[in-house]
Amino acid sequence: xxxxxxxxxxxxxxxxxxxxxxxxxxxxxxxxxxxxKRTVIHNCPKLTDIDAAINILEHLGCIVDHTEDCVTVxxxxxxxxxxPDSLMREMRSSVVFLGAVLARTGKASFSTPGGxxxxxxxxxxxxxxxxxxxxxxxxxxxxxxxxxxxxxIGDEIILSFPSVGATExxxxxxxxxxxxxTIINCAxxxxxxxxxxxxxxxxxxxxxxGEGTIVIEGVKxxxxxxxxxxxxxxxxxxxxxxxxxTQGKMILNGIIPAHLGPVIPIFEEAGCxxxxxxxxxxxxxxxRPKRIKSIKTMPYPGFPTDAQAPIMAMTTIADGxxxxxxxxxxxxxxxxxxxxxxxxxxxxxxxxxxxxGVPGLYGAPVVAGDLRGGAALVVAGLAxxxxxxxxxxxxxxxxHADFEKNLTMxxxxxxxxxx
Ligand code: UD1
Numbered sequence: 001x002x003x004x005x006x007x008x009x010x011x012x013x014x015x016x017x018x019x020x021x022x023x024x025x026x027x028x029x030x031x032x033x034x035x036x037k038r039t040v041i042h043n044c045p046k047l048t049d050i051d052a053a054i055n056i057l058e059h060l061g062c063i064v065d066h067t068e069d070c071v072t073v074x075x076x077x078x079x080x081x082x083x084p085d086s087l088m089r090e091m092r093s094s095v096v097f098l099g100a101v102l103a104r105t106g107k108a109s110f111s112t113p114g115g116x117x118x119x120x121x122x123x124x125x126x127x128x129x130x131x132x133x134x135x136x137x138x139x140x141x142x143x144x145x146x147x148x149x150x151x152x153i154g155d156e157i158i159l160s161f162p163s164v165g166a167t168e169x170x171x172x173x174x175x176x177x178x179x180x181x182t183i184i185n186c187a188x189x190x191x192x193x194x195x196x197x198x199x200x201x202x203x204x205x206x207x208x209x210g211e212g213t214i215v216i217e218g219v220k221x222x223x224x225x226x227x228x229x230x231x232x233x234x235x236x237x238x239x240x241x242x243x244x245x246t247q248g249k250m251i252l253n254g255i256i257p258a259h260l261g262p263v264i265p266i267f268e269e270a271g272c273x274x275x276x277x278x279x280x281x282x283x284x285x286x287x288r289p290k291r292i293k294s295i296k297t298m299p300y301p302g303f304p305t306d307a308q309a310p311i312m313a314m315t316t317i318a319d320g321x322x323x324x325x326x327x328x329x330x331x332x333x334x335x336x337x338x339x340x341x342x343x344x345x346x347x348x349x350x351x352x353x354x355x356x357g358v359p360g361l362y363g364a365p366v367v368a369g370d371l372r373g374g375a376a377l378v379v380a381g382l383a384x385x386x387x388x389x390x391x392x393x394x395x396x397x398x399x400h401a402d403f404e405k406n407l408t409m410x411x412x413x414x415x416x417x418x419x
Contacts, residue, residue, distance in 0.1 A: 004390040004404065006381035007413035008363055012248035014410030018236045018255055019045040019401045020069065020229035023306075024191040026093055027168040028198045028229065029053040032073040033060060033100035034176060035202050037224030044071045044229055045401040048394070052091035056083055060101065075104075082109035085142075091398075095123050096165055098146065099172030102135055108146045112139065125159055125166035132157045133173050133181065154179035154218050162187040162299045167214070168195055174216040175204040183214040189300040190259045194230045201225035233259040234306040235400065236281070238375045241310040242407065244272055244285045245317055245383035250410065252281045262303045266292055266311060270318065291320030291357055297328050309335045309376035316344035317383055318357035326351050335373030338366040342380050342388065360385060368392035371399045378403065382412055 020043030030053065032039045044050060046069065054064050054071065061079035065072040081101050088094050088111045101108040112123070127137050127144075133152040138145045154177045157170050167187040172195075174181035186192070188210055196209030202222040208214040231254050243250040244267060257276045264274055271286035292315055297305040305328035315322035316339055326332050333353060336346045341364045345356040363386030368374030374396035381388030390396070393416070396403065404414045 001391060001418075002393050003417050004378065004393050004396065005415050005417055006363070006378065006384075006388045006390070008361070008381050008384035008386065008388060010246065010382070010411050010413055012243055012246045012250060012382065012407070012410045012412055015251040015253060016239050016406050016410065017253045018231045018239070019043070021191060021194070021232035021234075022047055022049055022399050023164070023234075024194040025050055025229045026053050027096050027172070027191065027195045028227065029057060029071065029073070030097045030100045031172055031195060031199055032057065032062065032075050033078060033097065033104050034172065034199075035073070035075050035222045035224050037076065038072060038074045039202065039224045040226040041071045041073070042069065042226070042228040043231075044069050045232065047398060047401055049091050049093070049398045052087070052094065055090065056087050056094055056097055059083065059087060078104060081105040081107045083111075085111040093165065095126060096168050096172075098126060099130065099169035102130060102146050102148060103152055103173050103176050106147065106149050106151070108144075110144045112142050112144055123165075125161065125163045126169045129157045129159070129166055129170035129183075130173055133177050135173070152177035154181040154216070156182045156184065158184045159186060161185075164189050164191065167192055171195060171199070171206065171214065171216065174218065175199055175206065176221060177218040179218055181216040181218070183216070185212060186214050187299060188212060190230055190233065190256070198225065198227045201227055230259070231255050233263075234304065234372070236260060237263045237304075237307040238310045238379065238400070239406075240267055240272070240283050241314045241379045242382050243283045244270055244289050244314045245379055247285050247287055248410075249284045250282075252283070254279055255281050257281065262301055263307055263311070266295060266303070269293070270314060289314055289318045291315065291318040292322040294323045294325070296325045299328070305329055305332060306372050308332060309372040310379050312346070312353065312355060313339060313376040313379035313383070315355045315357060316342075316346070316380060317359070317361060318355070320357055322355045322357065324353045324355065326353070334369035335376045338369070338373070338377055339380055341366050342384050344380070362386055363388040365389045365391070368395045371395050375400065382407070382414075
Protein backbone atom coordinates (compact mmCIF):
# COMPACT_ATOMS: atom_id res chain seq x y z
CA UNK A 1 0.00 0.00 0.00
CA UNK A 2 1.32 3.44 -0.95
CA UNK A 3 2.18 5.84 1.85
CA UNK A 4 3.32 9.43 2.13
CA UNK A 5 6.15 9.76 4.62
CA UNK A 6 6.96 13.14 6.12
CA UNK A 7 9.84 14.07 8.36
CA UNK A 8 8.26 17.13 9.94
CA UNK A 9 9.57 20.27 11.55
CA UNK A 10 11.26 21.74 8.46
CA UNK A 11 10.76 25.39 7.58
CA UNK A 12 9.11 25.81 4.18
CA UNK A 13 10.60 28.63 2.14
CA UNK A 14 10.09 29.16 -1.58
CA UNK A 15 7.72 29.57 -4.49
CA UNK A 16 4.89 27.37 -5.71
CA UNK A 17 2.86 27.62 -8.91
CA UNK A 18 -0.77 26.96 -8.09
CA UNK A 19 -2.49 24.48 -10.44
CA UNK A 20 -5.82 24.83 -12.17
CA UNK A 21 -8.87 24.20 -9.98
CA UNK A 22 -10.13 20.62 -9.93
CA UNK A 23 -13.62 21.80 -9.07
CA UNK A 24 -13.65 24.03 -12.15
CA UNK A 25 -12.03 21.58 -14.52
CA UNK A 26 -14.54 18.79 -13.72
CA UNK A 27 -17.75 20.65 -14.67
CA UNK A 28 -15.96 22.17 -17.67
CA UNK A 29 -15.01 18.68 -18.87
CA UNK A 30 -18.66 17.68 -18.40
CA UNK A 31 -19.68 20.76 -20.39
CA UNK A 32 -17.65 19.63 -23.39
CA UNK A 33 -20.37 16.99 -23.91
CA UNK A 34 -22.55 19.86 -25.17
CA UNK A 35 -20.09 21.03 -27.81
CA UNK A 36 -20.07 20.08 -31.45
CA LYS A 37 -16.55 21.34 -32.25
CA ARG A 38 -13.16 20.72 -30.63
CA THR A 39 -12.56 22.36 -27.23
CA VAL A 40 -9.15 22.97 -25.69
CA ILE A 41 -8.87 23.30 -21.92
CA HIS A 42 -5.64 24.66 -20.50
CA ASN A 43 -4.47 24.57 -16.88
CA CYS A 44 -6.28 21.29 -16.28
CA PRO A 45 -4.53 19.66 -13.30
CA LYS A 46 -3.15 16.11 -13.56
CA LEU A 47 -5.33 14.35 -11.00
CA THR A 48 -7.09 11.02 -10.66
CA ASP A 49 -10.48 12.79 -10.59
CA ILE A 50 -9.65 14.40 -13.94
CA ASP A 51 -8.68 10.96 -15.31
CA ALA A 52 -12.04 9.66 -14.11
CA ALA A 53 -13.87 12.49 -15.93
CA ILE A 54 -11.88 11.75 -19.09
CA ASN A 55 -12.80 8.05 -18.82
CA ILE A 56 -16.46 9.08 -18.75
CA LEU A 57 -16.03 11.35 -21.79
CA GLU A 58 -14.37 8.53 -23.72
CA HIS A 59 -17.09 6.10 -22.66
CA LEU A 60 -19.68 8.55 -24.04
CA GLY A 61 -17.89 8.60 -27.40
CA CYS A 62 -15.67 11.70 -27.14
CA ILE A 63 -12.15 11.75 -28.49
CA VAL A 64 -9.93 13.09 -25.73
CA ASP A 65 -6.28 14.03 -25.76
CA HIS A 66 -4.56 14.81 -22.43
CA THR A 67 -1.02 16.14 -22.49
CA GLU A 68 0.52 17.79 -19.43
CA ASP A 69 -2.07 20.30 -18.26
CA CYS A 70 -3.99 20.58 -21.54
CA VAL A 71 -7.06 18.52 -22.42
CA THR A 72 -8.58 18.56 -25.91
CA VAL A 73 -12.06 17.14 -26.37
CA UNK A 74 -13.89 16.37 -29.59
CA UNK A 75 -17.49 15.60 -28.68
CA UNK A 76 -18.85 15.89 -32.23
CA UNK A 77 -19.76 12.21 -32.43
CA UNK A 78 -21.05 11.63 -28.95
CA UNK A 79 -23.21 8.53 -28.79
CA UNK A 80 -23.68 7.27 -25.25
CA UNK A 81 -26.06 8.49 -22.60
CA UNK A 82 -25.33 5.99 -19.85
CA UNK A 83 -22.57 6.08 -17.29
CA PRO A 84 -21.85 2.63 -15.85
CA ASP A 85 -21.61 2.08 -12.13
CA SER A 86 -17.87 1.41 -12.30
CA LEU A 87 -17.21 4.90 -13.73
CA MET A 88 -19.67 6.58 -11.33
CA ARG A 89 -17.84 4.98 -8.42
CA GLU A 90 -14.46 6.32 -9.57
CA MET A 91 -15.64 9.82 -8.72
CA ARG A 92 -18.73 10.83 -6.81
CA SER A 93 -19.01 14.15 -8.58
CA SER A 94 -19.62 12.36 -11.92
CA VAL A 95 -23.24 13.41 -11.33
CA VAL A 96 -22.17 16.73 -12.88
CA PHE A 97 -22.42 14.95 -16.26
CA LEU A 98 -26.17 14.56 -15.82
CA GLY A 99 -27.33 17.94 -17.19
CA ALA A 100 -24.98 17.92 -20.17
CA VAL A 101 -25.67 14.32 -21.23
CA LEU A 102 -29.42 14.82 -20.87
CA ALA A 103 -29.37 18.04 -22.90
CA ARG A 104 -27.15 16.62 -25.64
CA THR A 105 -28.69 13.15 -26.08
CA GLY A 106 -32.24 13.53 -24.73
CA LYS A 107 -31.63 10.98 -21.98
CA ALA A 108 -29.21 10.11 -19.24
CA SER A 109 -28.83 6.89 -17.30
CA PHE A 110 -26.64 6.81 -14.18
CA SER A 111 -26.25 4.77 -11.04
CA THR A 112 -27.22 6.86 -8.01
CA PRO A 113 -24.08 8.25 -6.41
CA GLY A 114 -25.06 7.33 -2.82
CA GLY A 115 -23.06 8.58 0.13
CA UNK A 116 -19.37 9.34 0.34
CA UNK A 117 -16.67 9.99 2.90
CA UNK A 118 -18.02 13.37 3.97
CA UNK A 119 -21.71 12.64 4.24
CA UNK A 120 -24.82 11.55 2.42
CA UNK A 121 -24.50 13.96 -0.51
CA UNK A 122 -28.05 13.68 -1.85
CA UNK A 123 -28.79 14.82 -5.42
CA UNK A 124 -32.41 15.89 -4.96
CA UNK A 125 -31.61 19.46 -6.03
CA UNK A 126 -29.94 18.26 -9.23
CA UNK A 127 -33.00 16.17 -10.10
CA UNK A 128 -35.37 18.99 -9.14
CA UNK A 129 -33.54 21.29 -11.59
CA UNK A 130 -33.78 18.69 -14.37
CA UNK A 131 -37.49 18.17 -13.80
CA UNK A 132 -38.12 21.96 -13.80
CA UNK A 133 -36.71 21.95 -17.34
CA UNK A 134 -39.11 19.21 -18.36
CA UNK A 135 -37.09 16.04 -17.83
CA UNK A 136 -38.85 12.93 -16.59
CA UNK A 137 -36.79 11.42 -13.80
CA UNK A 138 -37.20 7.80 -12.71
CA UNK A 139 -35.22 6.04 -10.02
CA UNK A 140 -35.11 2.27 -10.08
CA UNK A 141 -32.83 -0.31 -8.43
CA UNK A 142 -30.11 2.24 -7.75
CA UNK A 143 -30.23 3.65 -11.27
CA UNK A 144 -31.48 7.00 -12.40
CA UNK A 145 -33.14 7.34 -15.76
CA UNK A 146 -33.78 10.88 -17.03
CA UNK A 147 -35.48 11.58 -20.31
CA UNK A 148 -36.52 14.57 -22.37
CA UNK A 149 -37.33 13.13 -25.79
CA UNK A 150 -38.65 16.50 -27.02
CA UNK A 151 -35.80 18.53 -25.56
CA UNK A 152 -35.57 20.63 -22.40
CA ILE A 153 -37.58 23.81 -21.95
CA GLY A 154 -36.32 26.84 -20.03
CA ASP A 155 -38.09 27.72 -16.78
CA GLU A 156 -37.53 29.19 -13.34
CA ILE A 157 -35.49 27.02 -10.95
CA ILE A 158 -35.51 28.12 -7.32
CA LEU A 159 -32.88 26.17 -5.38
CA SER A 160 -33.65 25.69 -1.67
CA PHE A 161 -29.88 25.68 -1.01
CA PRO A 162 -27.14 27.16 -3.25
CA SER A 163 -25.67 23.76 -4.13
CA VAL A 164 -22.58 24.04 -6.33
CA GLY A 165 -23.22 20.82 -8.24
CA ALA A 166 -26.96 21.45 -8.70
CA THR A 167 -26.24 24.96 -10.01
CA GLU A 168 -23.71 23.51 -12.47
CA UNK A 169 -26.12 20.81 -13.64
CA UNK A 170 -28.92 23.36 -14.03
CA UNK A 171 -26.65 25.58 -16.14
CA UNK A 172 -25.49 22.64 -18.26
CA UNK A 173 -29.05 21.48 -18.89
CA UNK A 174 -30.33 25.00 -19.62
CA UNK A 175 -27.76 26.33 -22.10
CA UNK A 176 -29.32 24.52 -25.04
CA UNK A 177 -32.90 24.38 -23.68
CA UNK A 178 -35.68 26.17 -25.55
CA UNK A 179 -36.32 29.63 -24.09
CA UNK A 180 -35.02 31.30 -20.95
CA UNK A 181 -34.02 29.68 -17.65
CA THR A 182 -33.62 31.64 -14.43
CA ILE A 183 -31.78 29.95 -11.57
CA ILE A 184 -32.57 31.61 -8.26
CA ASN A 185 -30.51 31.14 -5.08
CA CYS A 186 -27.75 29.59 -7.15
CA ALA A 187 -24.20 28.96 -5.91
CA UNK A 188 -21.82 31.90 -6.37
CA UNK A 189 -18.50 30.03 -6.20
CA UNK A 190 -15.77 31.18 -8.63
CA UNK A 191 -16.00 27.75 -10.28
CA UNK A 192 -19.57 28.59 -11.38
CA UNK A 193 -18.33 31.75 -13.12
CA UNK A 194 -15.52 29.75 -14.74
CA UNK A 195 -18.01 27.23 -16.10
CA UNK A 196 -20.20 30.06 -17.44
CA UNK A 197 -17.15 31.72 -19.05
CA UNK A 198 -16.25 28.45 -20.77
CA UNK A 199 -19.82 27.93 -22.01
CA UNK A 200 -20.18 31.55 -23.16
CA UNK A 201 -16.91 31.04 -25.06
CA UNK A 202 -18.67 28.17 -26.86
CA UNK A 203 -21.60 30.43 -27.74
CA UNK A 204 -23.91 30.06 -24.72
CA UNK A 205 -25.83 33.06 -23.37
CA UNK A 206 -25.41 33.00 -19.61
CA UNK A 207 -25.51 36.11 -17.46
CA UNK A 208 -25.29 36.64 -13.72
CA UNK A 209 -22.80 33.85 -12.90
CA GLY A 210 -21.14 34.70 -9.59
CA GLU A 211 -24.35 36.34 -8.38
CA GLY A 212 -27.43 34.91 -6.69
CA THR A 213 -29.51 34.70 -9.87
CA ILE A 214 -28.34 33.33 -13.21
CA VAL A 215 -30.26 33.90 -16.42
CA ILE A 216 -29.67 31.64 -19.40
CA GLU A 217 -31.07 32.18 -22.85
CA GLY A 218 -31.05 28.84 -24.58
CA VAL A 219 -29.08 28.53 -27.83
CA LYS A 220 -29.46 25.81 -30.46
CA UNK A 221 -25.97 24.38 -30.14
CA UNK A 222 -22.52 25.09 -28.80
CA UNK A 223 -19.34 25.31 -30.85
CA UNK A 224 -15.82 24.84 -29.47
CA UNK A 225 -13.50 27.18 -27.62
CA UNK A 226 -10.13 27.45 -25.92
CA UNK A 227 -10.31 28.07 -22.18
CA UNK A 228 -7.91 28.36 -19.25
CA UNK A 229 -9.17 26.95 -15.94
CA UNK A 230 -8.99 29.31 -12.92
CA UNK A 231 -6.39 28.60 -10.23
CA UNK A 232 -7.28 26.28 -7.37
CA UNK A 233 -8.15 28.41 -4.34
CA UNK A 234 -8.27 25.36 -2.07
CA UNK A 235 -4.85 24.10 -3.17
CA UNK A 236 -3.52 27.63 -2.50
CA UNK A 237 -5.13 27.59 0.96
CA UNK A 238 -3.52 24.23 1.76
CA UNK A 239 -0.08 25.61 0.88
CA UNK A 240 -0.80 28.72 2.98
CA UNK A 241 -1.65 26.46 5.93
CA UNK A 242 1.59 24.54 5.30
CA UNK A 243 3.51 27.82 5.51
CA UNK A 244 1.61 28.85 8.64
CA UNK A 245 2.63 25.69 10.57
CA THR A 246 6.30 25.71 9.57
CA GLN A 247 7.26 29.35 10.20
CA GLY A 248 7.31 29.40 6.43
CA LYS A 249 7.79 32.11 3.86
CA MET A 250 6.05 31.28 0.63
CA ILE A 251 5.15 32.87 -2.67
CA LEU A 252 2.13 31.42 -4.43
CA ASN A 253 2.11 32.20 -8.13
CA GLY A 254 -0.93 32.42 -10.38
CA ILE A 255 -3.63 32.98 -7.76
CA ILE A 256 -6.71 35.17 -8.18
CA PRO A 257 -6.65 37.32 -5.02
CA ALA A 258 -10.44 37.83 -4.83
CA HIS A 259 -10.99 34.06 -4.71
CA LEU A 260 -8.87 33.86 -1.56
CA GLY A 261 -10.84 36.71 0.07
CA PRO A 262 -12.69 34.36 2.46
CA VAL A 263 -9.48 32.70 3.77
CA ILE A 264 -6.91 35.52 3.87
CA PRO A 265 -8.40 37.12 7.03
CA ILE A 266 -8.08 33.77 8.83
CA PHE A 267 -4.35 33.59 8.11
CA GLU A 268 -3.99 37.21 9.20
CA GLU A 269 -5.82 36.41 12.44
CA ALA A 270 -3.30 33.57 12.89
CA GLY A 271 -0.54 36.19 12.74
CA CYS A 272 0.66 35.60 9.16
CA UNK A 273 1.82 38.56 7.09
CA UNK A 274 0.18 38.46 3.71
CA UNK A 275 0.71 40.72 0.73
CA UNK A 276 -0.49 40.47 -2.81
CA UNK A 277 1.11 41.76 -5.98
CA UNK A 278 -0.88 41.04 -9.10
CA UNK A 279 -1.36 37.29 -9.16
CA UNK A 280 1.29 36.52 -6.54
CA UNK A 281 0.55 36.00 -2.87
CA UNK A 282 3.33 36.34 -0.28
CA UNK A 283 2.81 34.72 3.11
CA UNK A 284 5.20 34.90 6.03
CA UNK A 285 4.27 32.97 9.16
CA UNK A 286 4.92 33.82 12.83
CA UNK A 287 6.91 31.47 15.14
CA ARG A 288 3.59 29.98 16.27
CA PRO A 289 0.11 30.57 14.78
CA LYS A 290 -2.35 32.48 16.95
CA ARG A 291 -5.72 30.93 17.70
CA ILE A 292 -8.69 31.59 15.40
CA LYS A 293 -11.68 32.77 17.35
CA SER A 294 -14.36 31.26 15.16
CA ILE A 295 -14.70 29.90 11.63
CA LYS A 296 -18.06 29.00 10.10
CA THR A 297 -18.08 27.22 6.76
CA MET A 298 -20.61 28.79 4.39
CA PRO A 299 -21.41 28.91 0.69
CA TYR A 300 -19.17 31.36 -1.22
CA PRO A 301 -18.31 34.14 -0.48
CA GLY A 302 -18.26 32.57 3.00
CA PHE A 303 -15.40 30.45 4.34
CA PRO A 304 -15.10 27.32 2.13
CA THR A 305 -15.84 23.92 3.66
CA ASP A 306 -12.98 22.49 1.57
CA ALA A 307 -10.52 24.66 3.53
CA GLN A 308 -11.88 23.57 6.91
CA ALA A 309 -9.62 20.53 7.37
CA PRO A 310 -6.28 22.12 6.37
CA ILE A 311 -7.05 25.19 8.49
CA MET A 312 -7.98 22.94 11.40
CA ALA A 313 -4.54 21.35 11.08
CA MET A 314 -3.07 24.83 11.46
CA THR A 315 -5.12 25.57 14.59
CA THR A 316 -3.94 22.37 16.30
CA ILE A 317 -0.63 24.09 17.12
CA ALA A 318 -2.06 27.59 17.66
CA ASP A 319 -1.46 29.56 20.81
CA GLY A 320 -4.97 29.25 22.30
CA UNK A 321 -8.33 27.66 21.55
CA UNK A 322 -10.05 27.89 18.16
CA UNK A 323 -13.62 27.04 17.19
CA UNK A 324 -14.84 25.71 13.84
CA UNK A 325 -18.46 25.23 12.81
CA UNK A 326 -19.04 23.05 9.76
CA UNK A 327 -22.30 24.13 8.17
CA UNK A 328 -22.07 22.51 4.73
CA UNK A 329 -21.43 18.78 5.21
CA UNK A 330 -22.65 16.72 8.16
CA UNK A 331 -19.69 14.38 8.60
CA UNK A 332 -16.69 16.39 7.62
CA UNK A 333 -14.63 15.80 10.75
CA UNK A 334 -13.11 12.40 9.87
CA UNK A 335 -9.63 13.93 10.07
CA UNK A 336 -10.13 14.80 13.75
CA UNK A 337 -9.27 11.34 15.09
CA UNK A 338 -6.17 11.15 12.90
CA UNK A 339 -5.03 14.65 13.92
CA UNK A 340 -5.47 13.52 17.54
CA UNK A 341 -3.03 10.65 16.88
CA UNK A 342 -0.46 13.33 16.08
CA UNK A 343 -1.11 14.94 19.46
CA UNK A 344 -3.86 17.44 18.59
CA UNK A 345 -6.52 18.20 21.21
CA UNK A 346 -9.86 18.48 19.46
CA UNK A 347 -13.40 17.99 20.74
CA UNK A 348 -16.27 17.61 18.30
CA UNK A 349 -19.89 18.12 19.22
CA UNK A 350 -22.28 17.94 16.30
CA UNK A 351 -21.20 20.54 13.78
CA UNK A 352 -18.78 22.27 16.17
CA UNK A 353 -15.10 21.45 16.72
CA UNK A 354 -13.15 23.04 19.55
CA UNK A 355 -9.41 22.89 19.01
CA UNK A 356 -7.16 23.53 21.98
CA GLY A 357 -3.81 24.44 20.48
CA VAL A 358 -0.82 22.40 21.67
CA PRO A 359 2.80 23.62 21.53
CA GLY A 360 3.72 20.91 19.03
CA LEU A 361 2.58 17.72 17.26
CA TYR A 362 4.55 14.48 17.00
CA GLY A 363 4.77 12.11 14.05
CA ALA A 364 2.66 8.93 13.96
CA PRO A 365 1.03 6.58 11.41
CA VAL A 366 -2.31 8.04 10.21
CA VAL A 367 -4.89 7.29 7.52
CA ALA A 368 -6.47 9.80 5.14
CA GLY A 369 -10.23 9.23 5.00
CA ASP A 370 -11.13 11.88 2.42
CA LEU A 371 -9.50 14.37 0.09
CA ARG A 372 -9.33 17.52 2.22
CA GLY A 373 -8.89 15.54 5.44
CA GLY A 374 -5.87 13.95 3.78
CA ALA A 375 -4.46 17.39 2.98
CA ALA A 376 -4.92 18.30 6.65
CA LEU A 377 -2.80 15.30 7.65
CA VAL A 378 -0.03 16.44 5.32
CA VAL A 379 -0.17 19.96 6.84
CA ALA A 380 -0.05 18.48 10.35
CA GLY A 381 2.75 16.07 9.36
CA LEU A 382 4.84 19.00 8.10
CA ALA A 383 4.47 20.61 11.52
CA UNK A 384 5.03 17.47 13.60
CA UNK A 385 8.35 16.46 15.11
CA UNK A 386 9.51 13.11 13.77
CA UNK A 387 8.02 10.84 11.12
CA UNK A 388 4.37 10.87 10.00
CA UNK A 389 3.24 8.05 7.71
CA UNK A 390 0.00 8.69 5.84
CA UNK A 391 -2.00 5.85 4.30
CA UNK A 392 -5.13 6.21 2.17
CA UNK A 393 -3.30 8.56 -0.18
CA UNK A 394 -5.58 7.78 -3.13
CA UNK A 395 -7.86 10.37 -1.50
CA UNK A 396 -5.05 12.93 -1.51
CA UNK A 397 -4.19 12.18 -5.15
CA UNK A 398 -7.75 13.06 -6.19
CA UNK A 399 -7.05 16.71 -5.57
CA HIS A 400 -3.35 17.53 -5.24
CA ALA A 401 -1.14 17.57 -8.29
CA ASP A 402 2.64 17.44 -7.68
CA PHE A 403 2.02 17.66 -3.92
CA GLU A 404 5.24 16.02 -2.67
CA LYS A 405 7.29 17.51 -5.51
CA ASN A 406 6.15 21.06 -4.70
CA LEU A 407 6.65 20.65 -0.97
CA THR A 408 10.10 19.10 -1.46
CA MET A 409 11.10 22.07 -3.63
CA UNK A 410 10.45 24.45 -0.74
CA UNK A 411 12.24 22.46 1.95
CA UNK A 412 9.89 19.71 3.13
CA UNK A 413 11.19 16.19 3.62
CA UNK A 414 8.36 14.19 2.09
CA UNK A 415 8.44 11.00 0.05
CA UNK A 416 6.08 8.36 -1.26
CA UNK A 417 6.71 4.71 -0.58
CA UNK A 418 5.15 1.45 -1.62
CA UNK A 419 4.66 -1.16 1.03
C1 UD1 B 1 -18.83 20.95 -4.46
C2 UD1 B 1 -17.35 20.68 -4.48
C3 UD1 B 1 -16.87 20.28 -3.09
C4 UD1 B 1 -17.28 21.32 -2.08
C5 UD1 B 1 -18.76 21.62 -2.17
C6 UD1 B 1 -19.20 22.76 -1.27
C7 UD1 B 1 -16.94 19.88 -6.71
C8 UD1 B 1 -16.55 18.74 -7.59
N1 UD1 B 1 -17.08 19.61 -5.42
O1 UD1 B 1 -19.46 19.72 -4.10
O2 UD1 B 1 -15.43 20.16 -3.14
O3 UD1 B 1 -16.97 20.84 -0.79
O4 UD1 B 1 -19.12 21.97 -3.52
O5 UD1 B 1 -18.48 23.91 -1.56
O6 UD1 B 1 -17.09 21.01 -7.17
N2 UD1 B 1 -27.10 19.00 -1.18
C9 UD1 B 1 -28.38 18.51 -1.08
N3 UD1 B 1 -29.01 18.11 -2.22
C10 UD1 B 1 -28.42 18.20 -3.44
C11 UD1 B 1 -27.12 18.70 -3.53
C12 UD1 B 1 -26.48 19.09 -2.38
O7 UD1 B 1 -28.94 18.43 0.00
O8 UD1 B 1 -29.05 17.83 -4.44
C13 UD1 B 1 -26.39 19.40 0.04
C14 UD1 B 1 -25.16 18.52 0.29
O9 UD1 B 1 -25.49 17.33 0.95
C15 UD1 B 1 -24.29 19.42 1.13
C16 UD1 B 1 -24.62 20.82 0.58
O10 UD1 B 1 -25.85 20.69 -0.13
O11 UD1 B 1 -24.69 19.35 2.47
C17 UD1 B 1 -23.57 21.38 -0.33
O12 UD1 B 1 -23.37 20.54 -1.41
P1 UD1 B 1 -22.97 21.06 -2.86
O13 UD1 B 1 -22.79 22.53 -2.85
O14 UD1 B 1 -23.91 20.47 -3.83
O15 UD1 B 1 -21.55 20.38 -3.04
P2 UD1 B 1 -21.03 19.56 -4.29
O16 UD1 B 1 -21.44 20.22 -5.54
O17 UD1 B 1 -21.33 18.12 -4.12
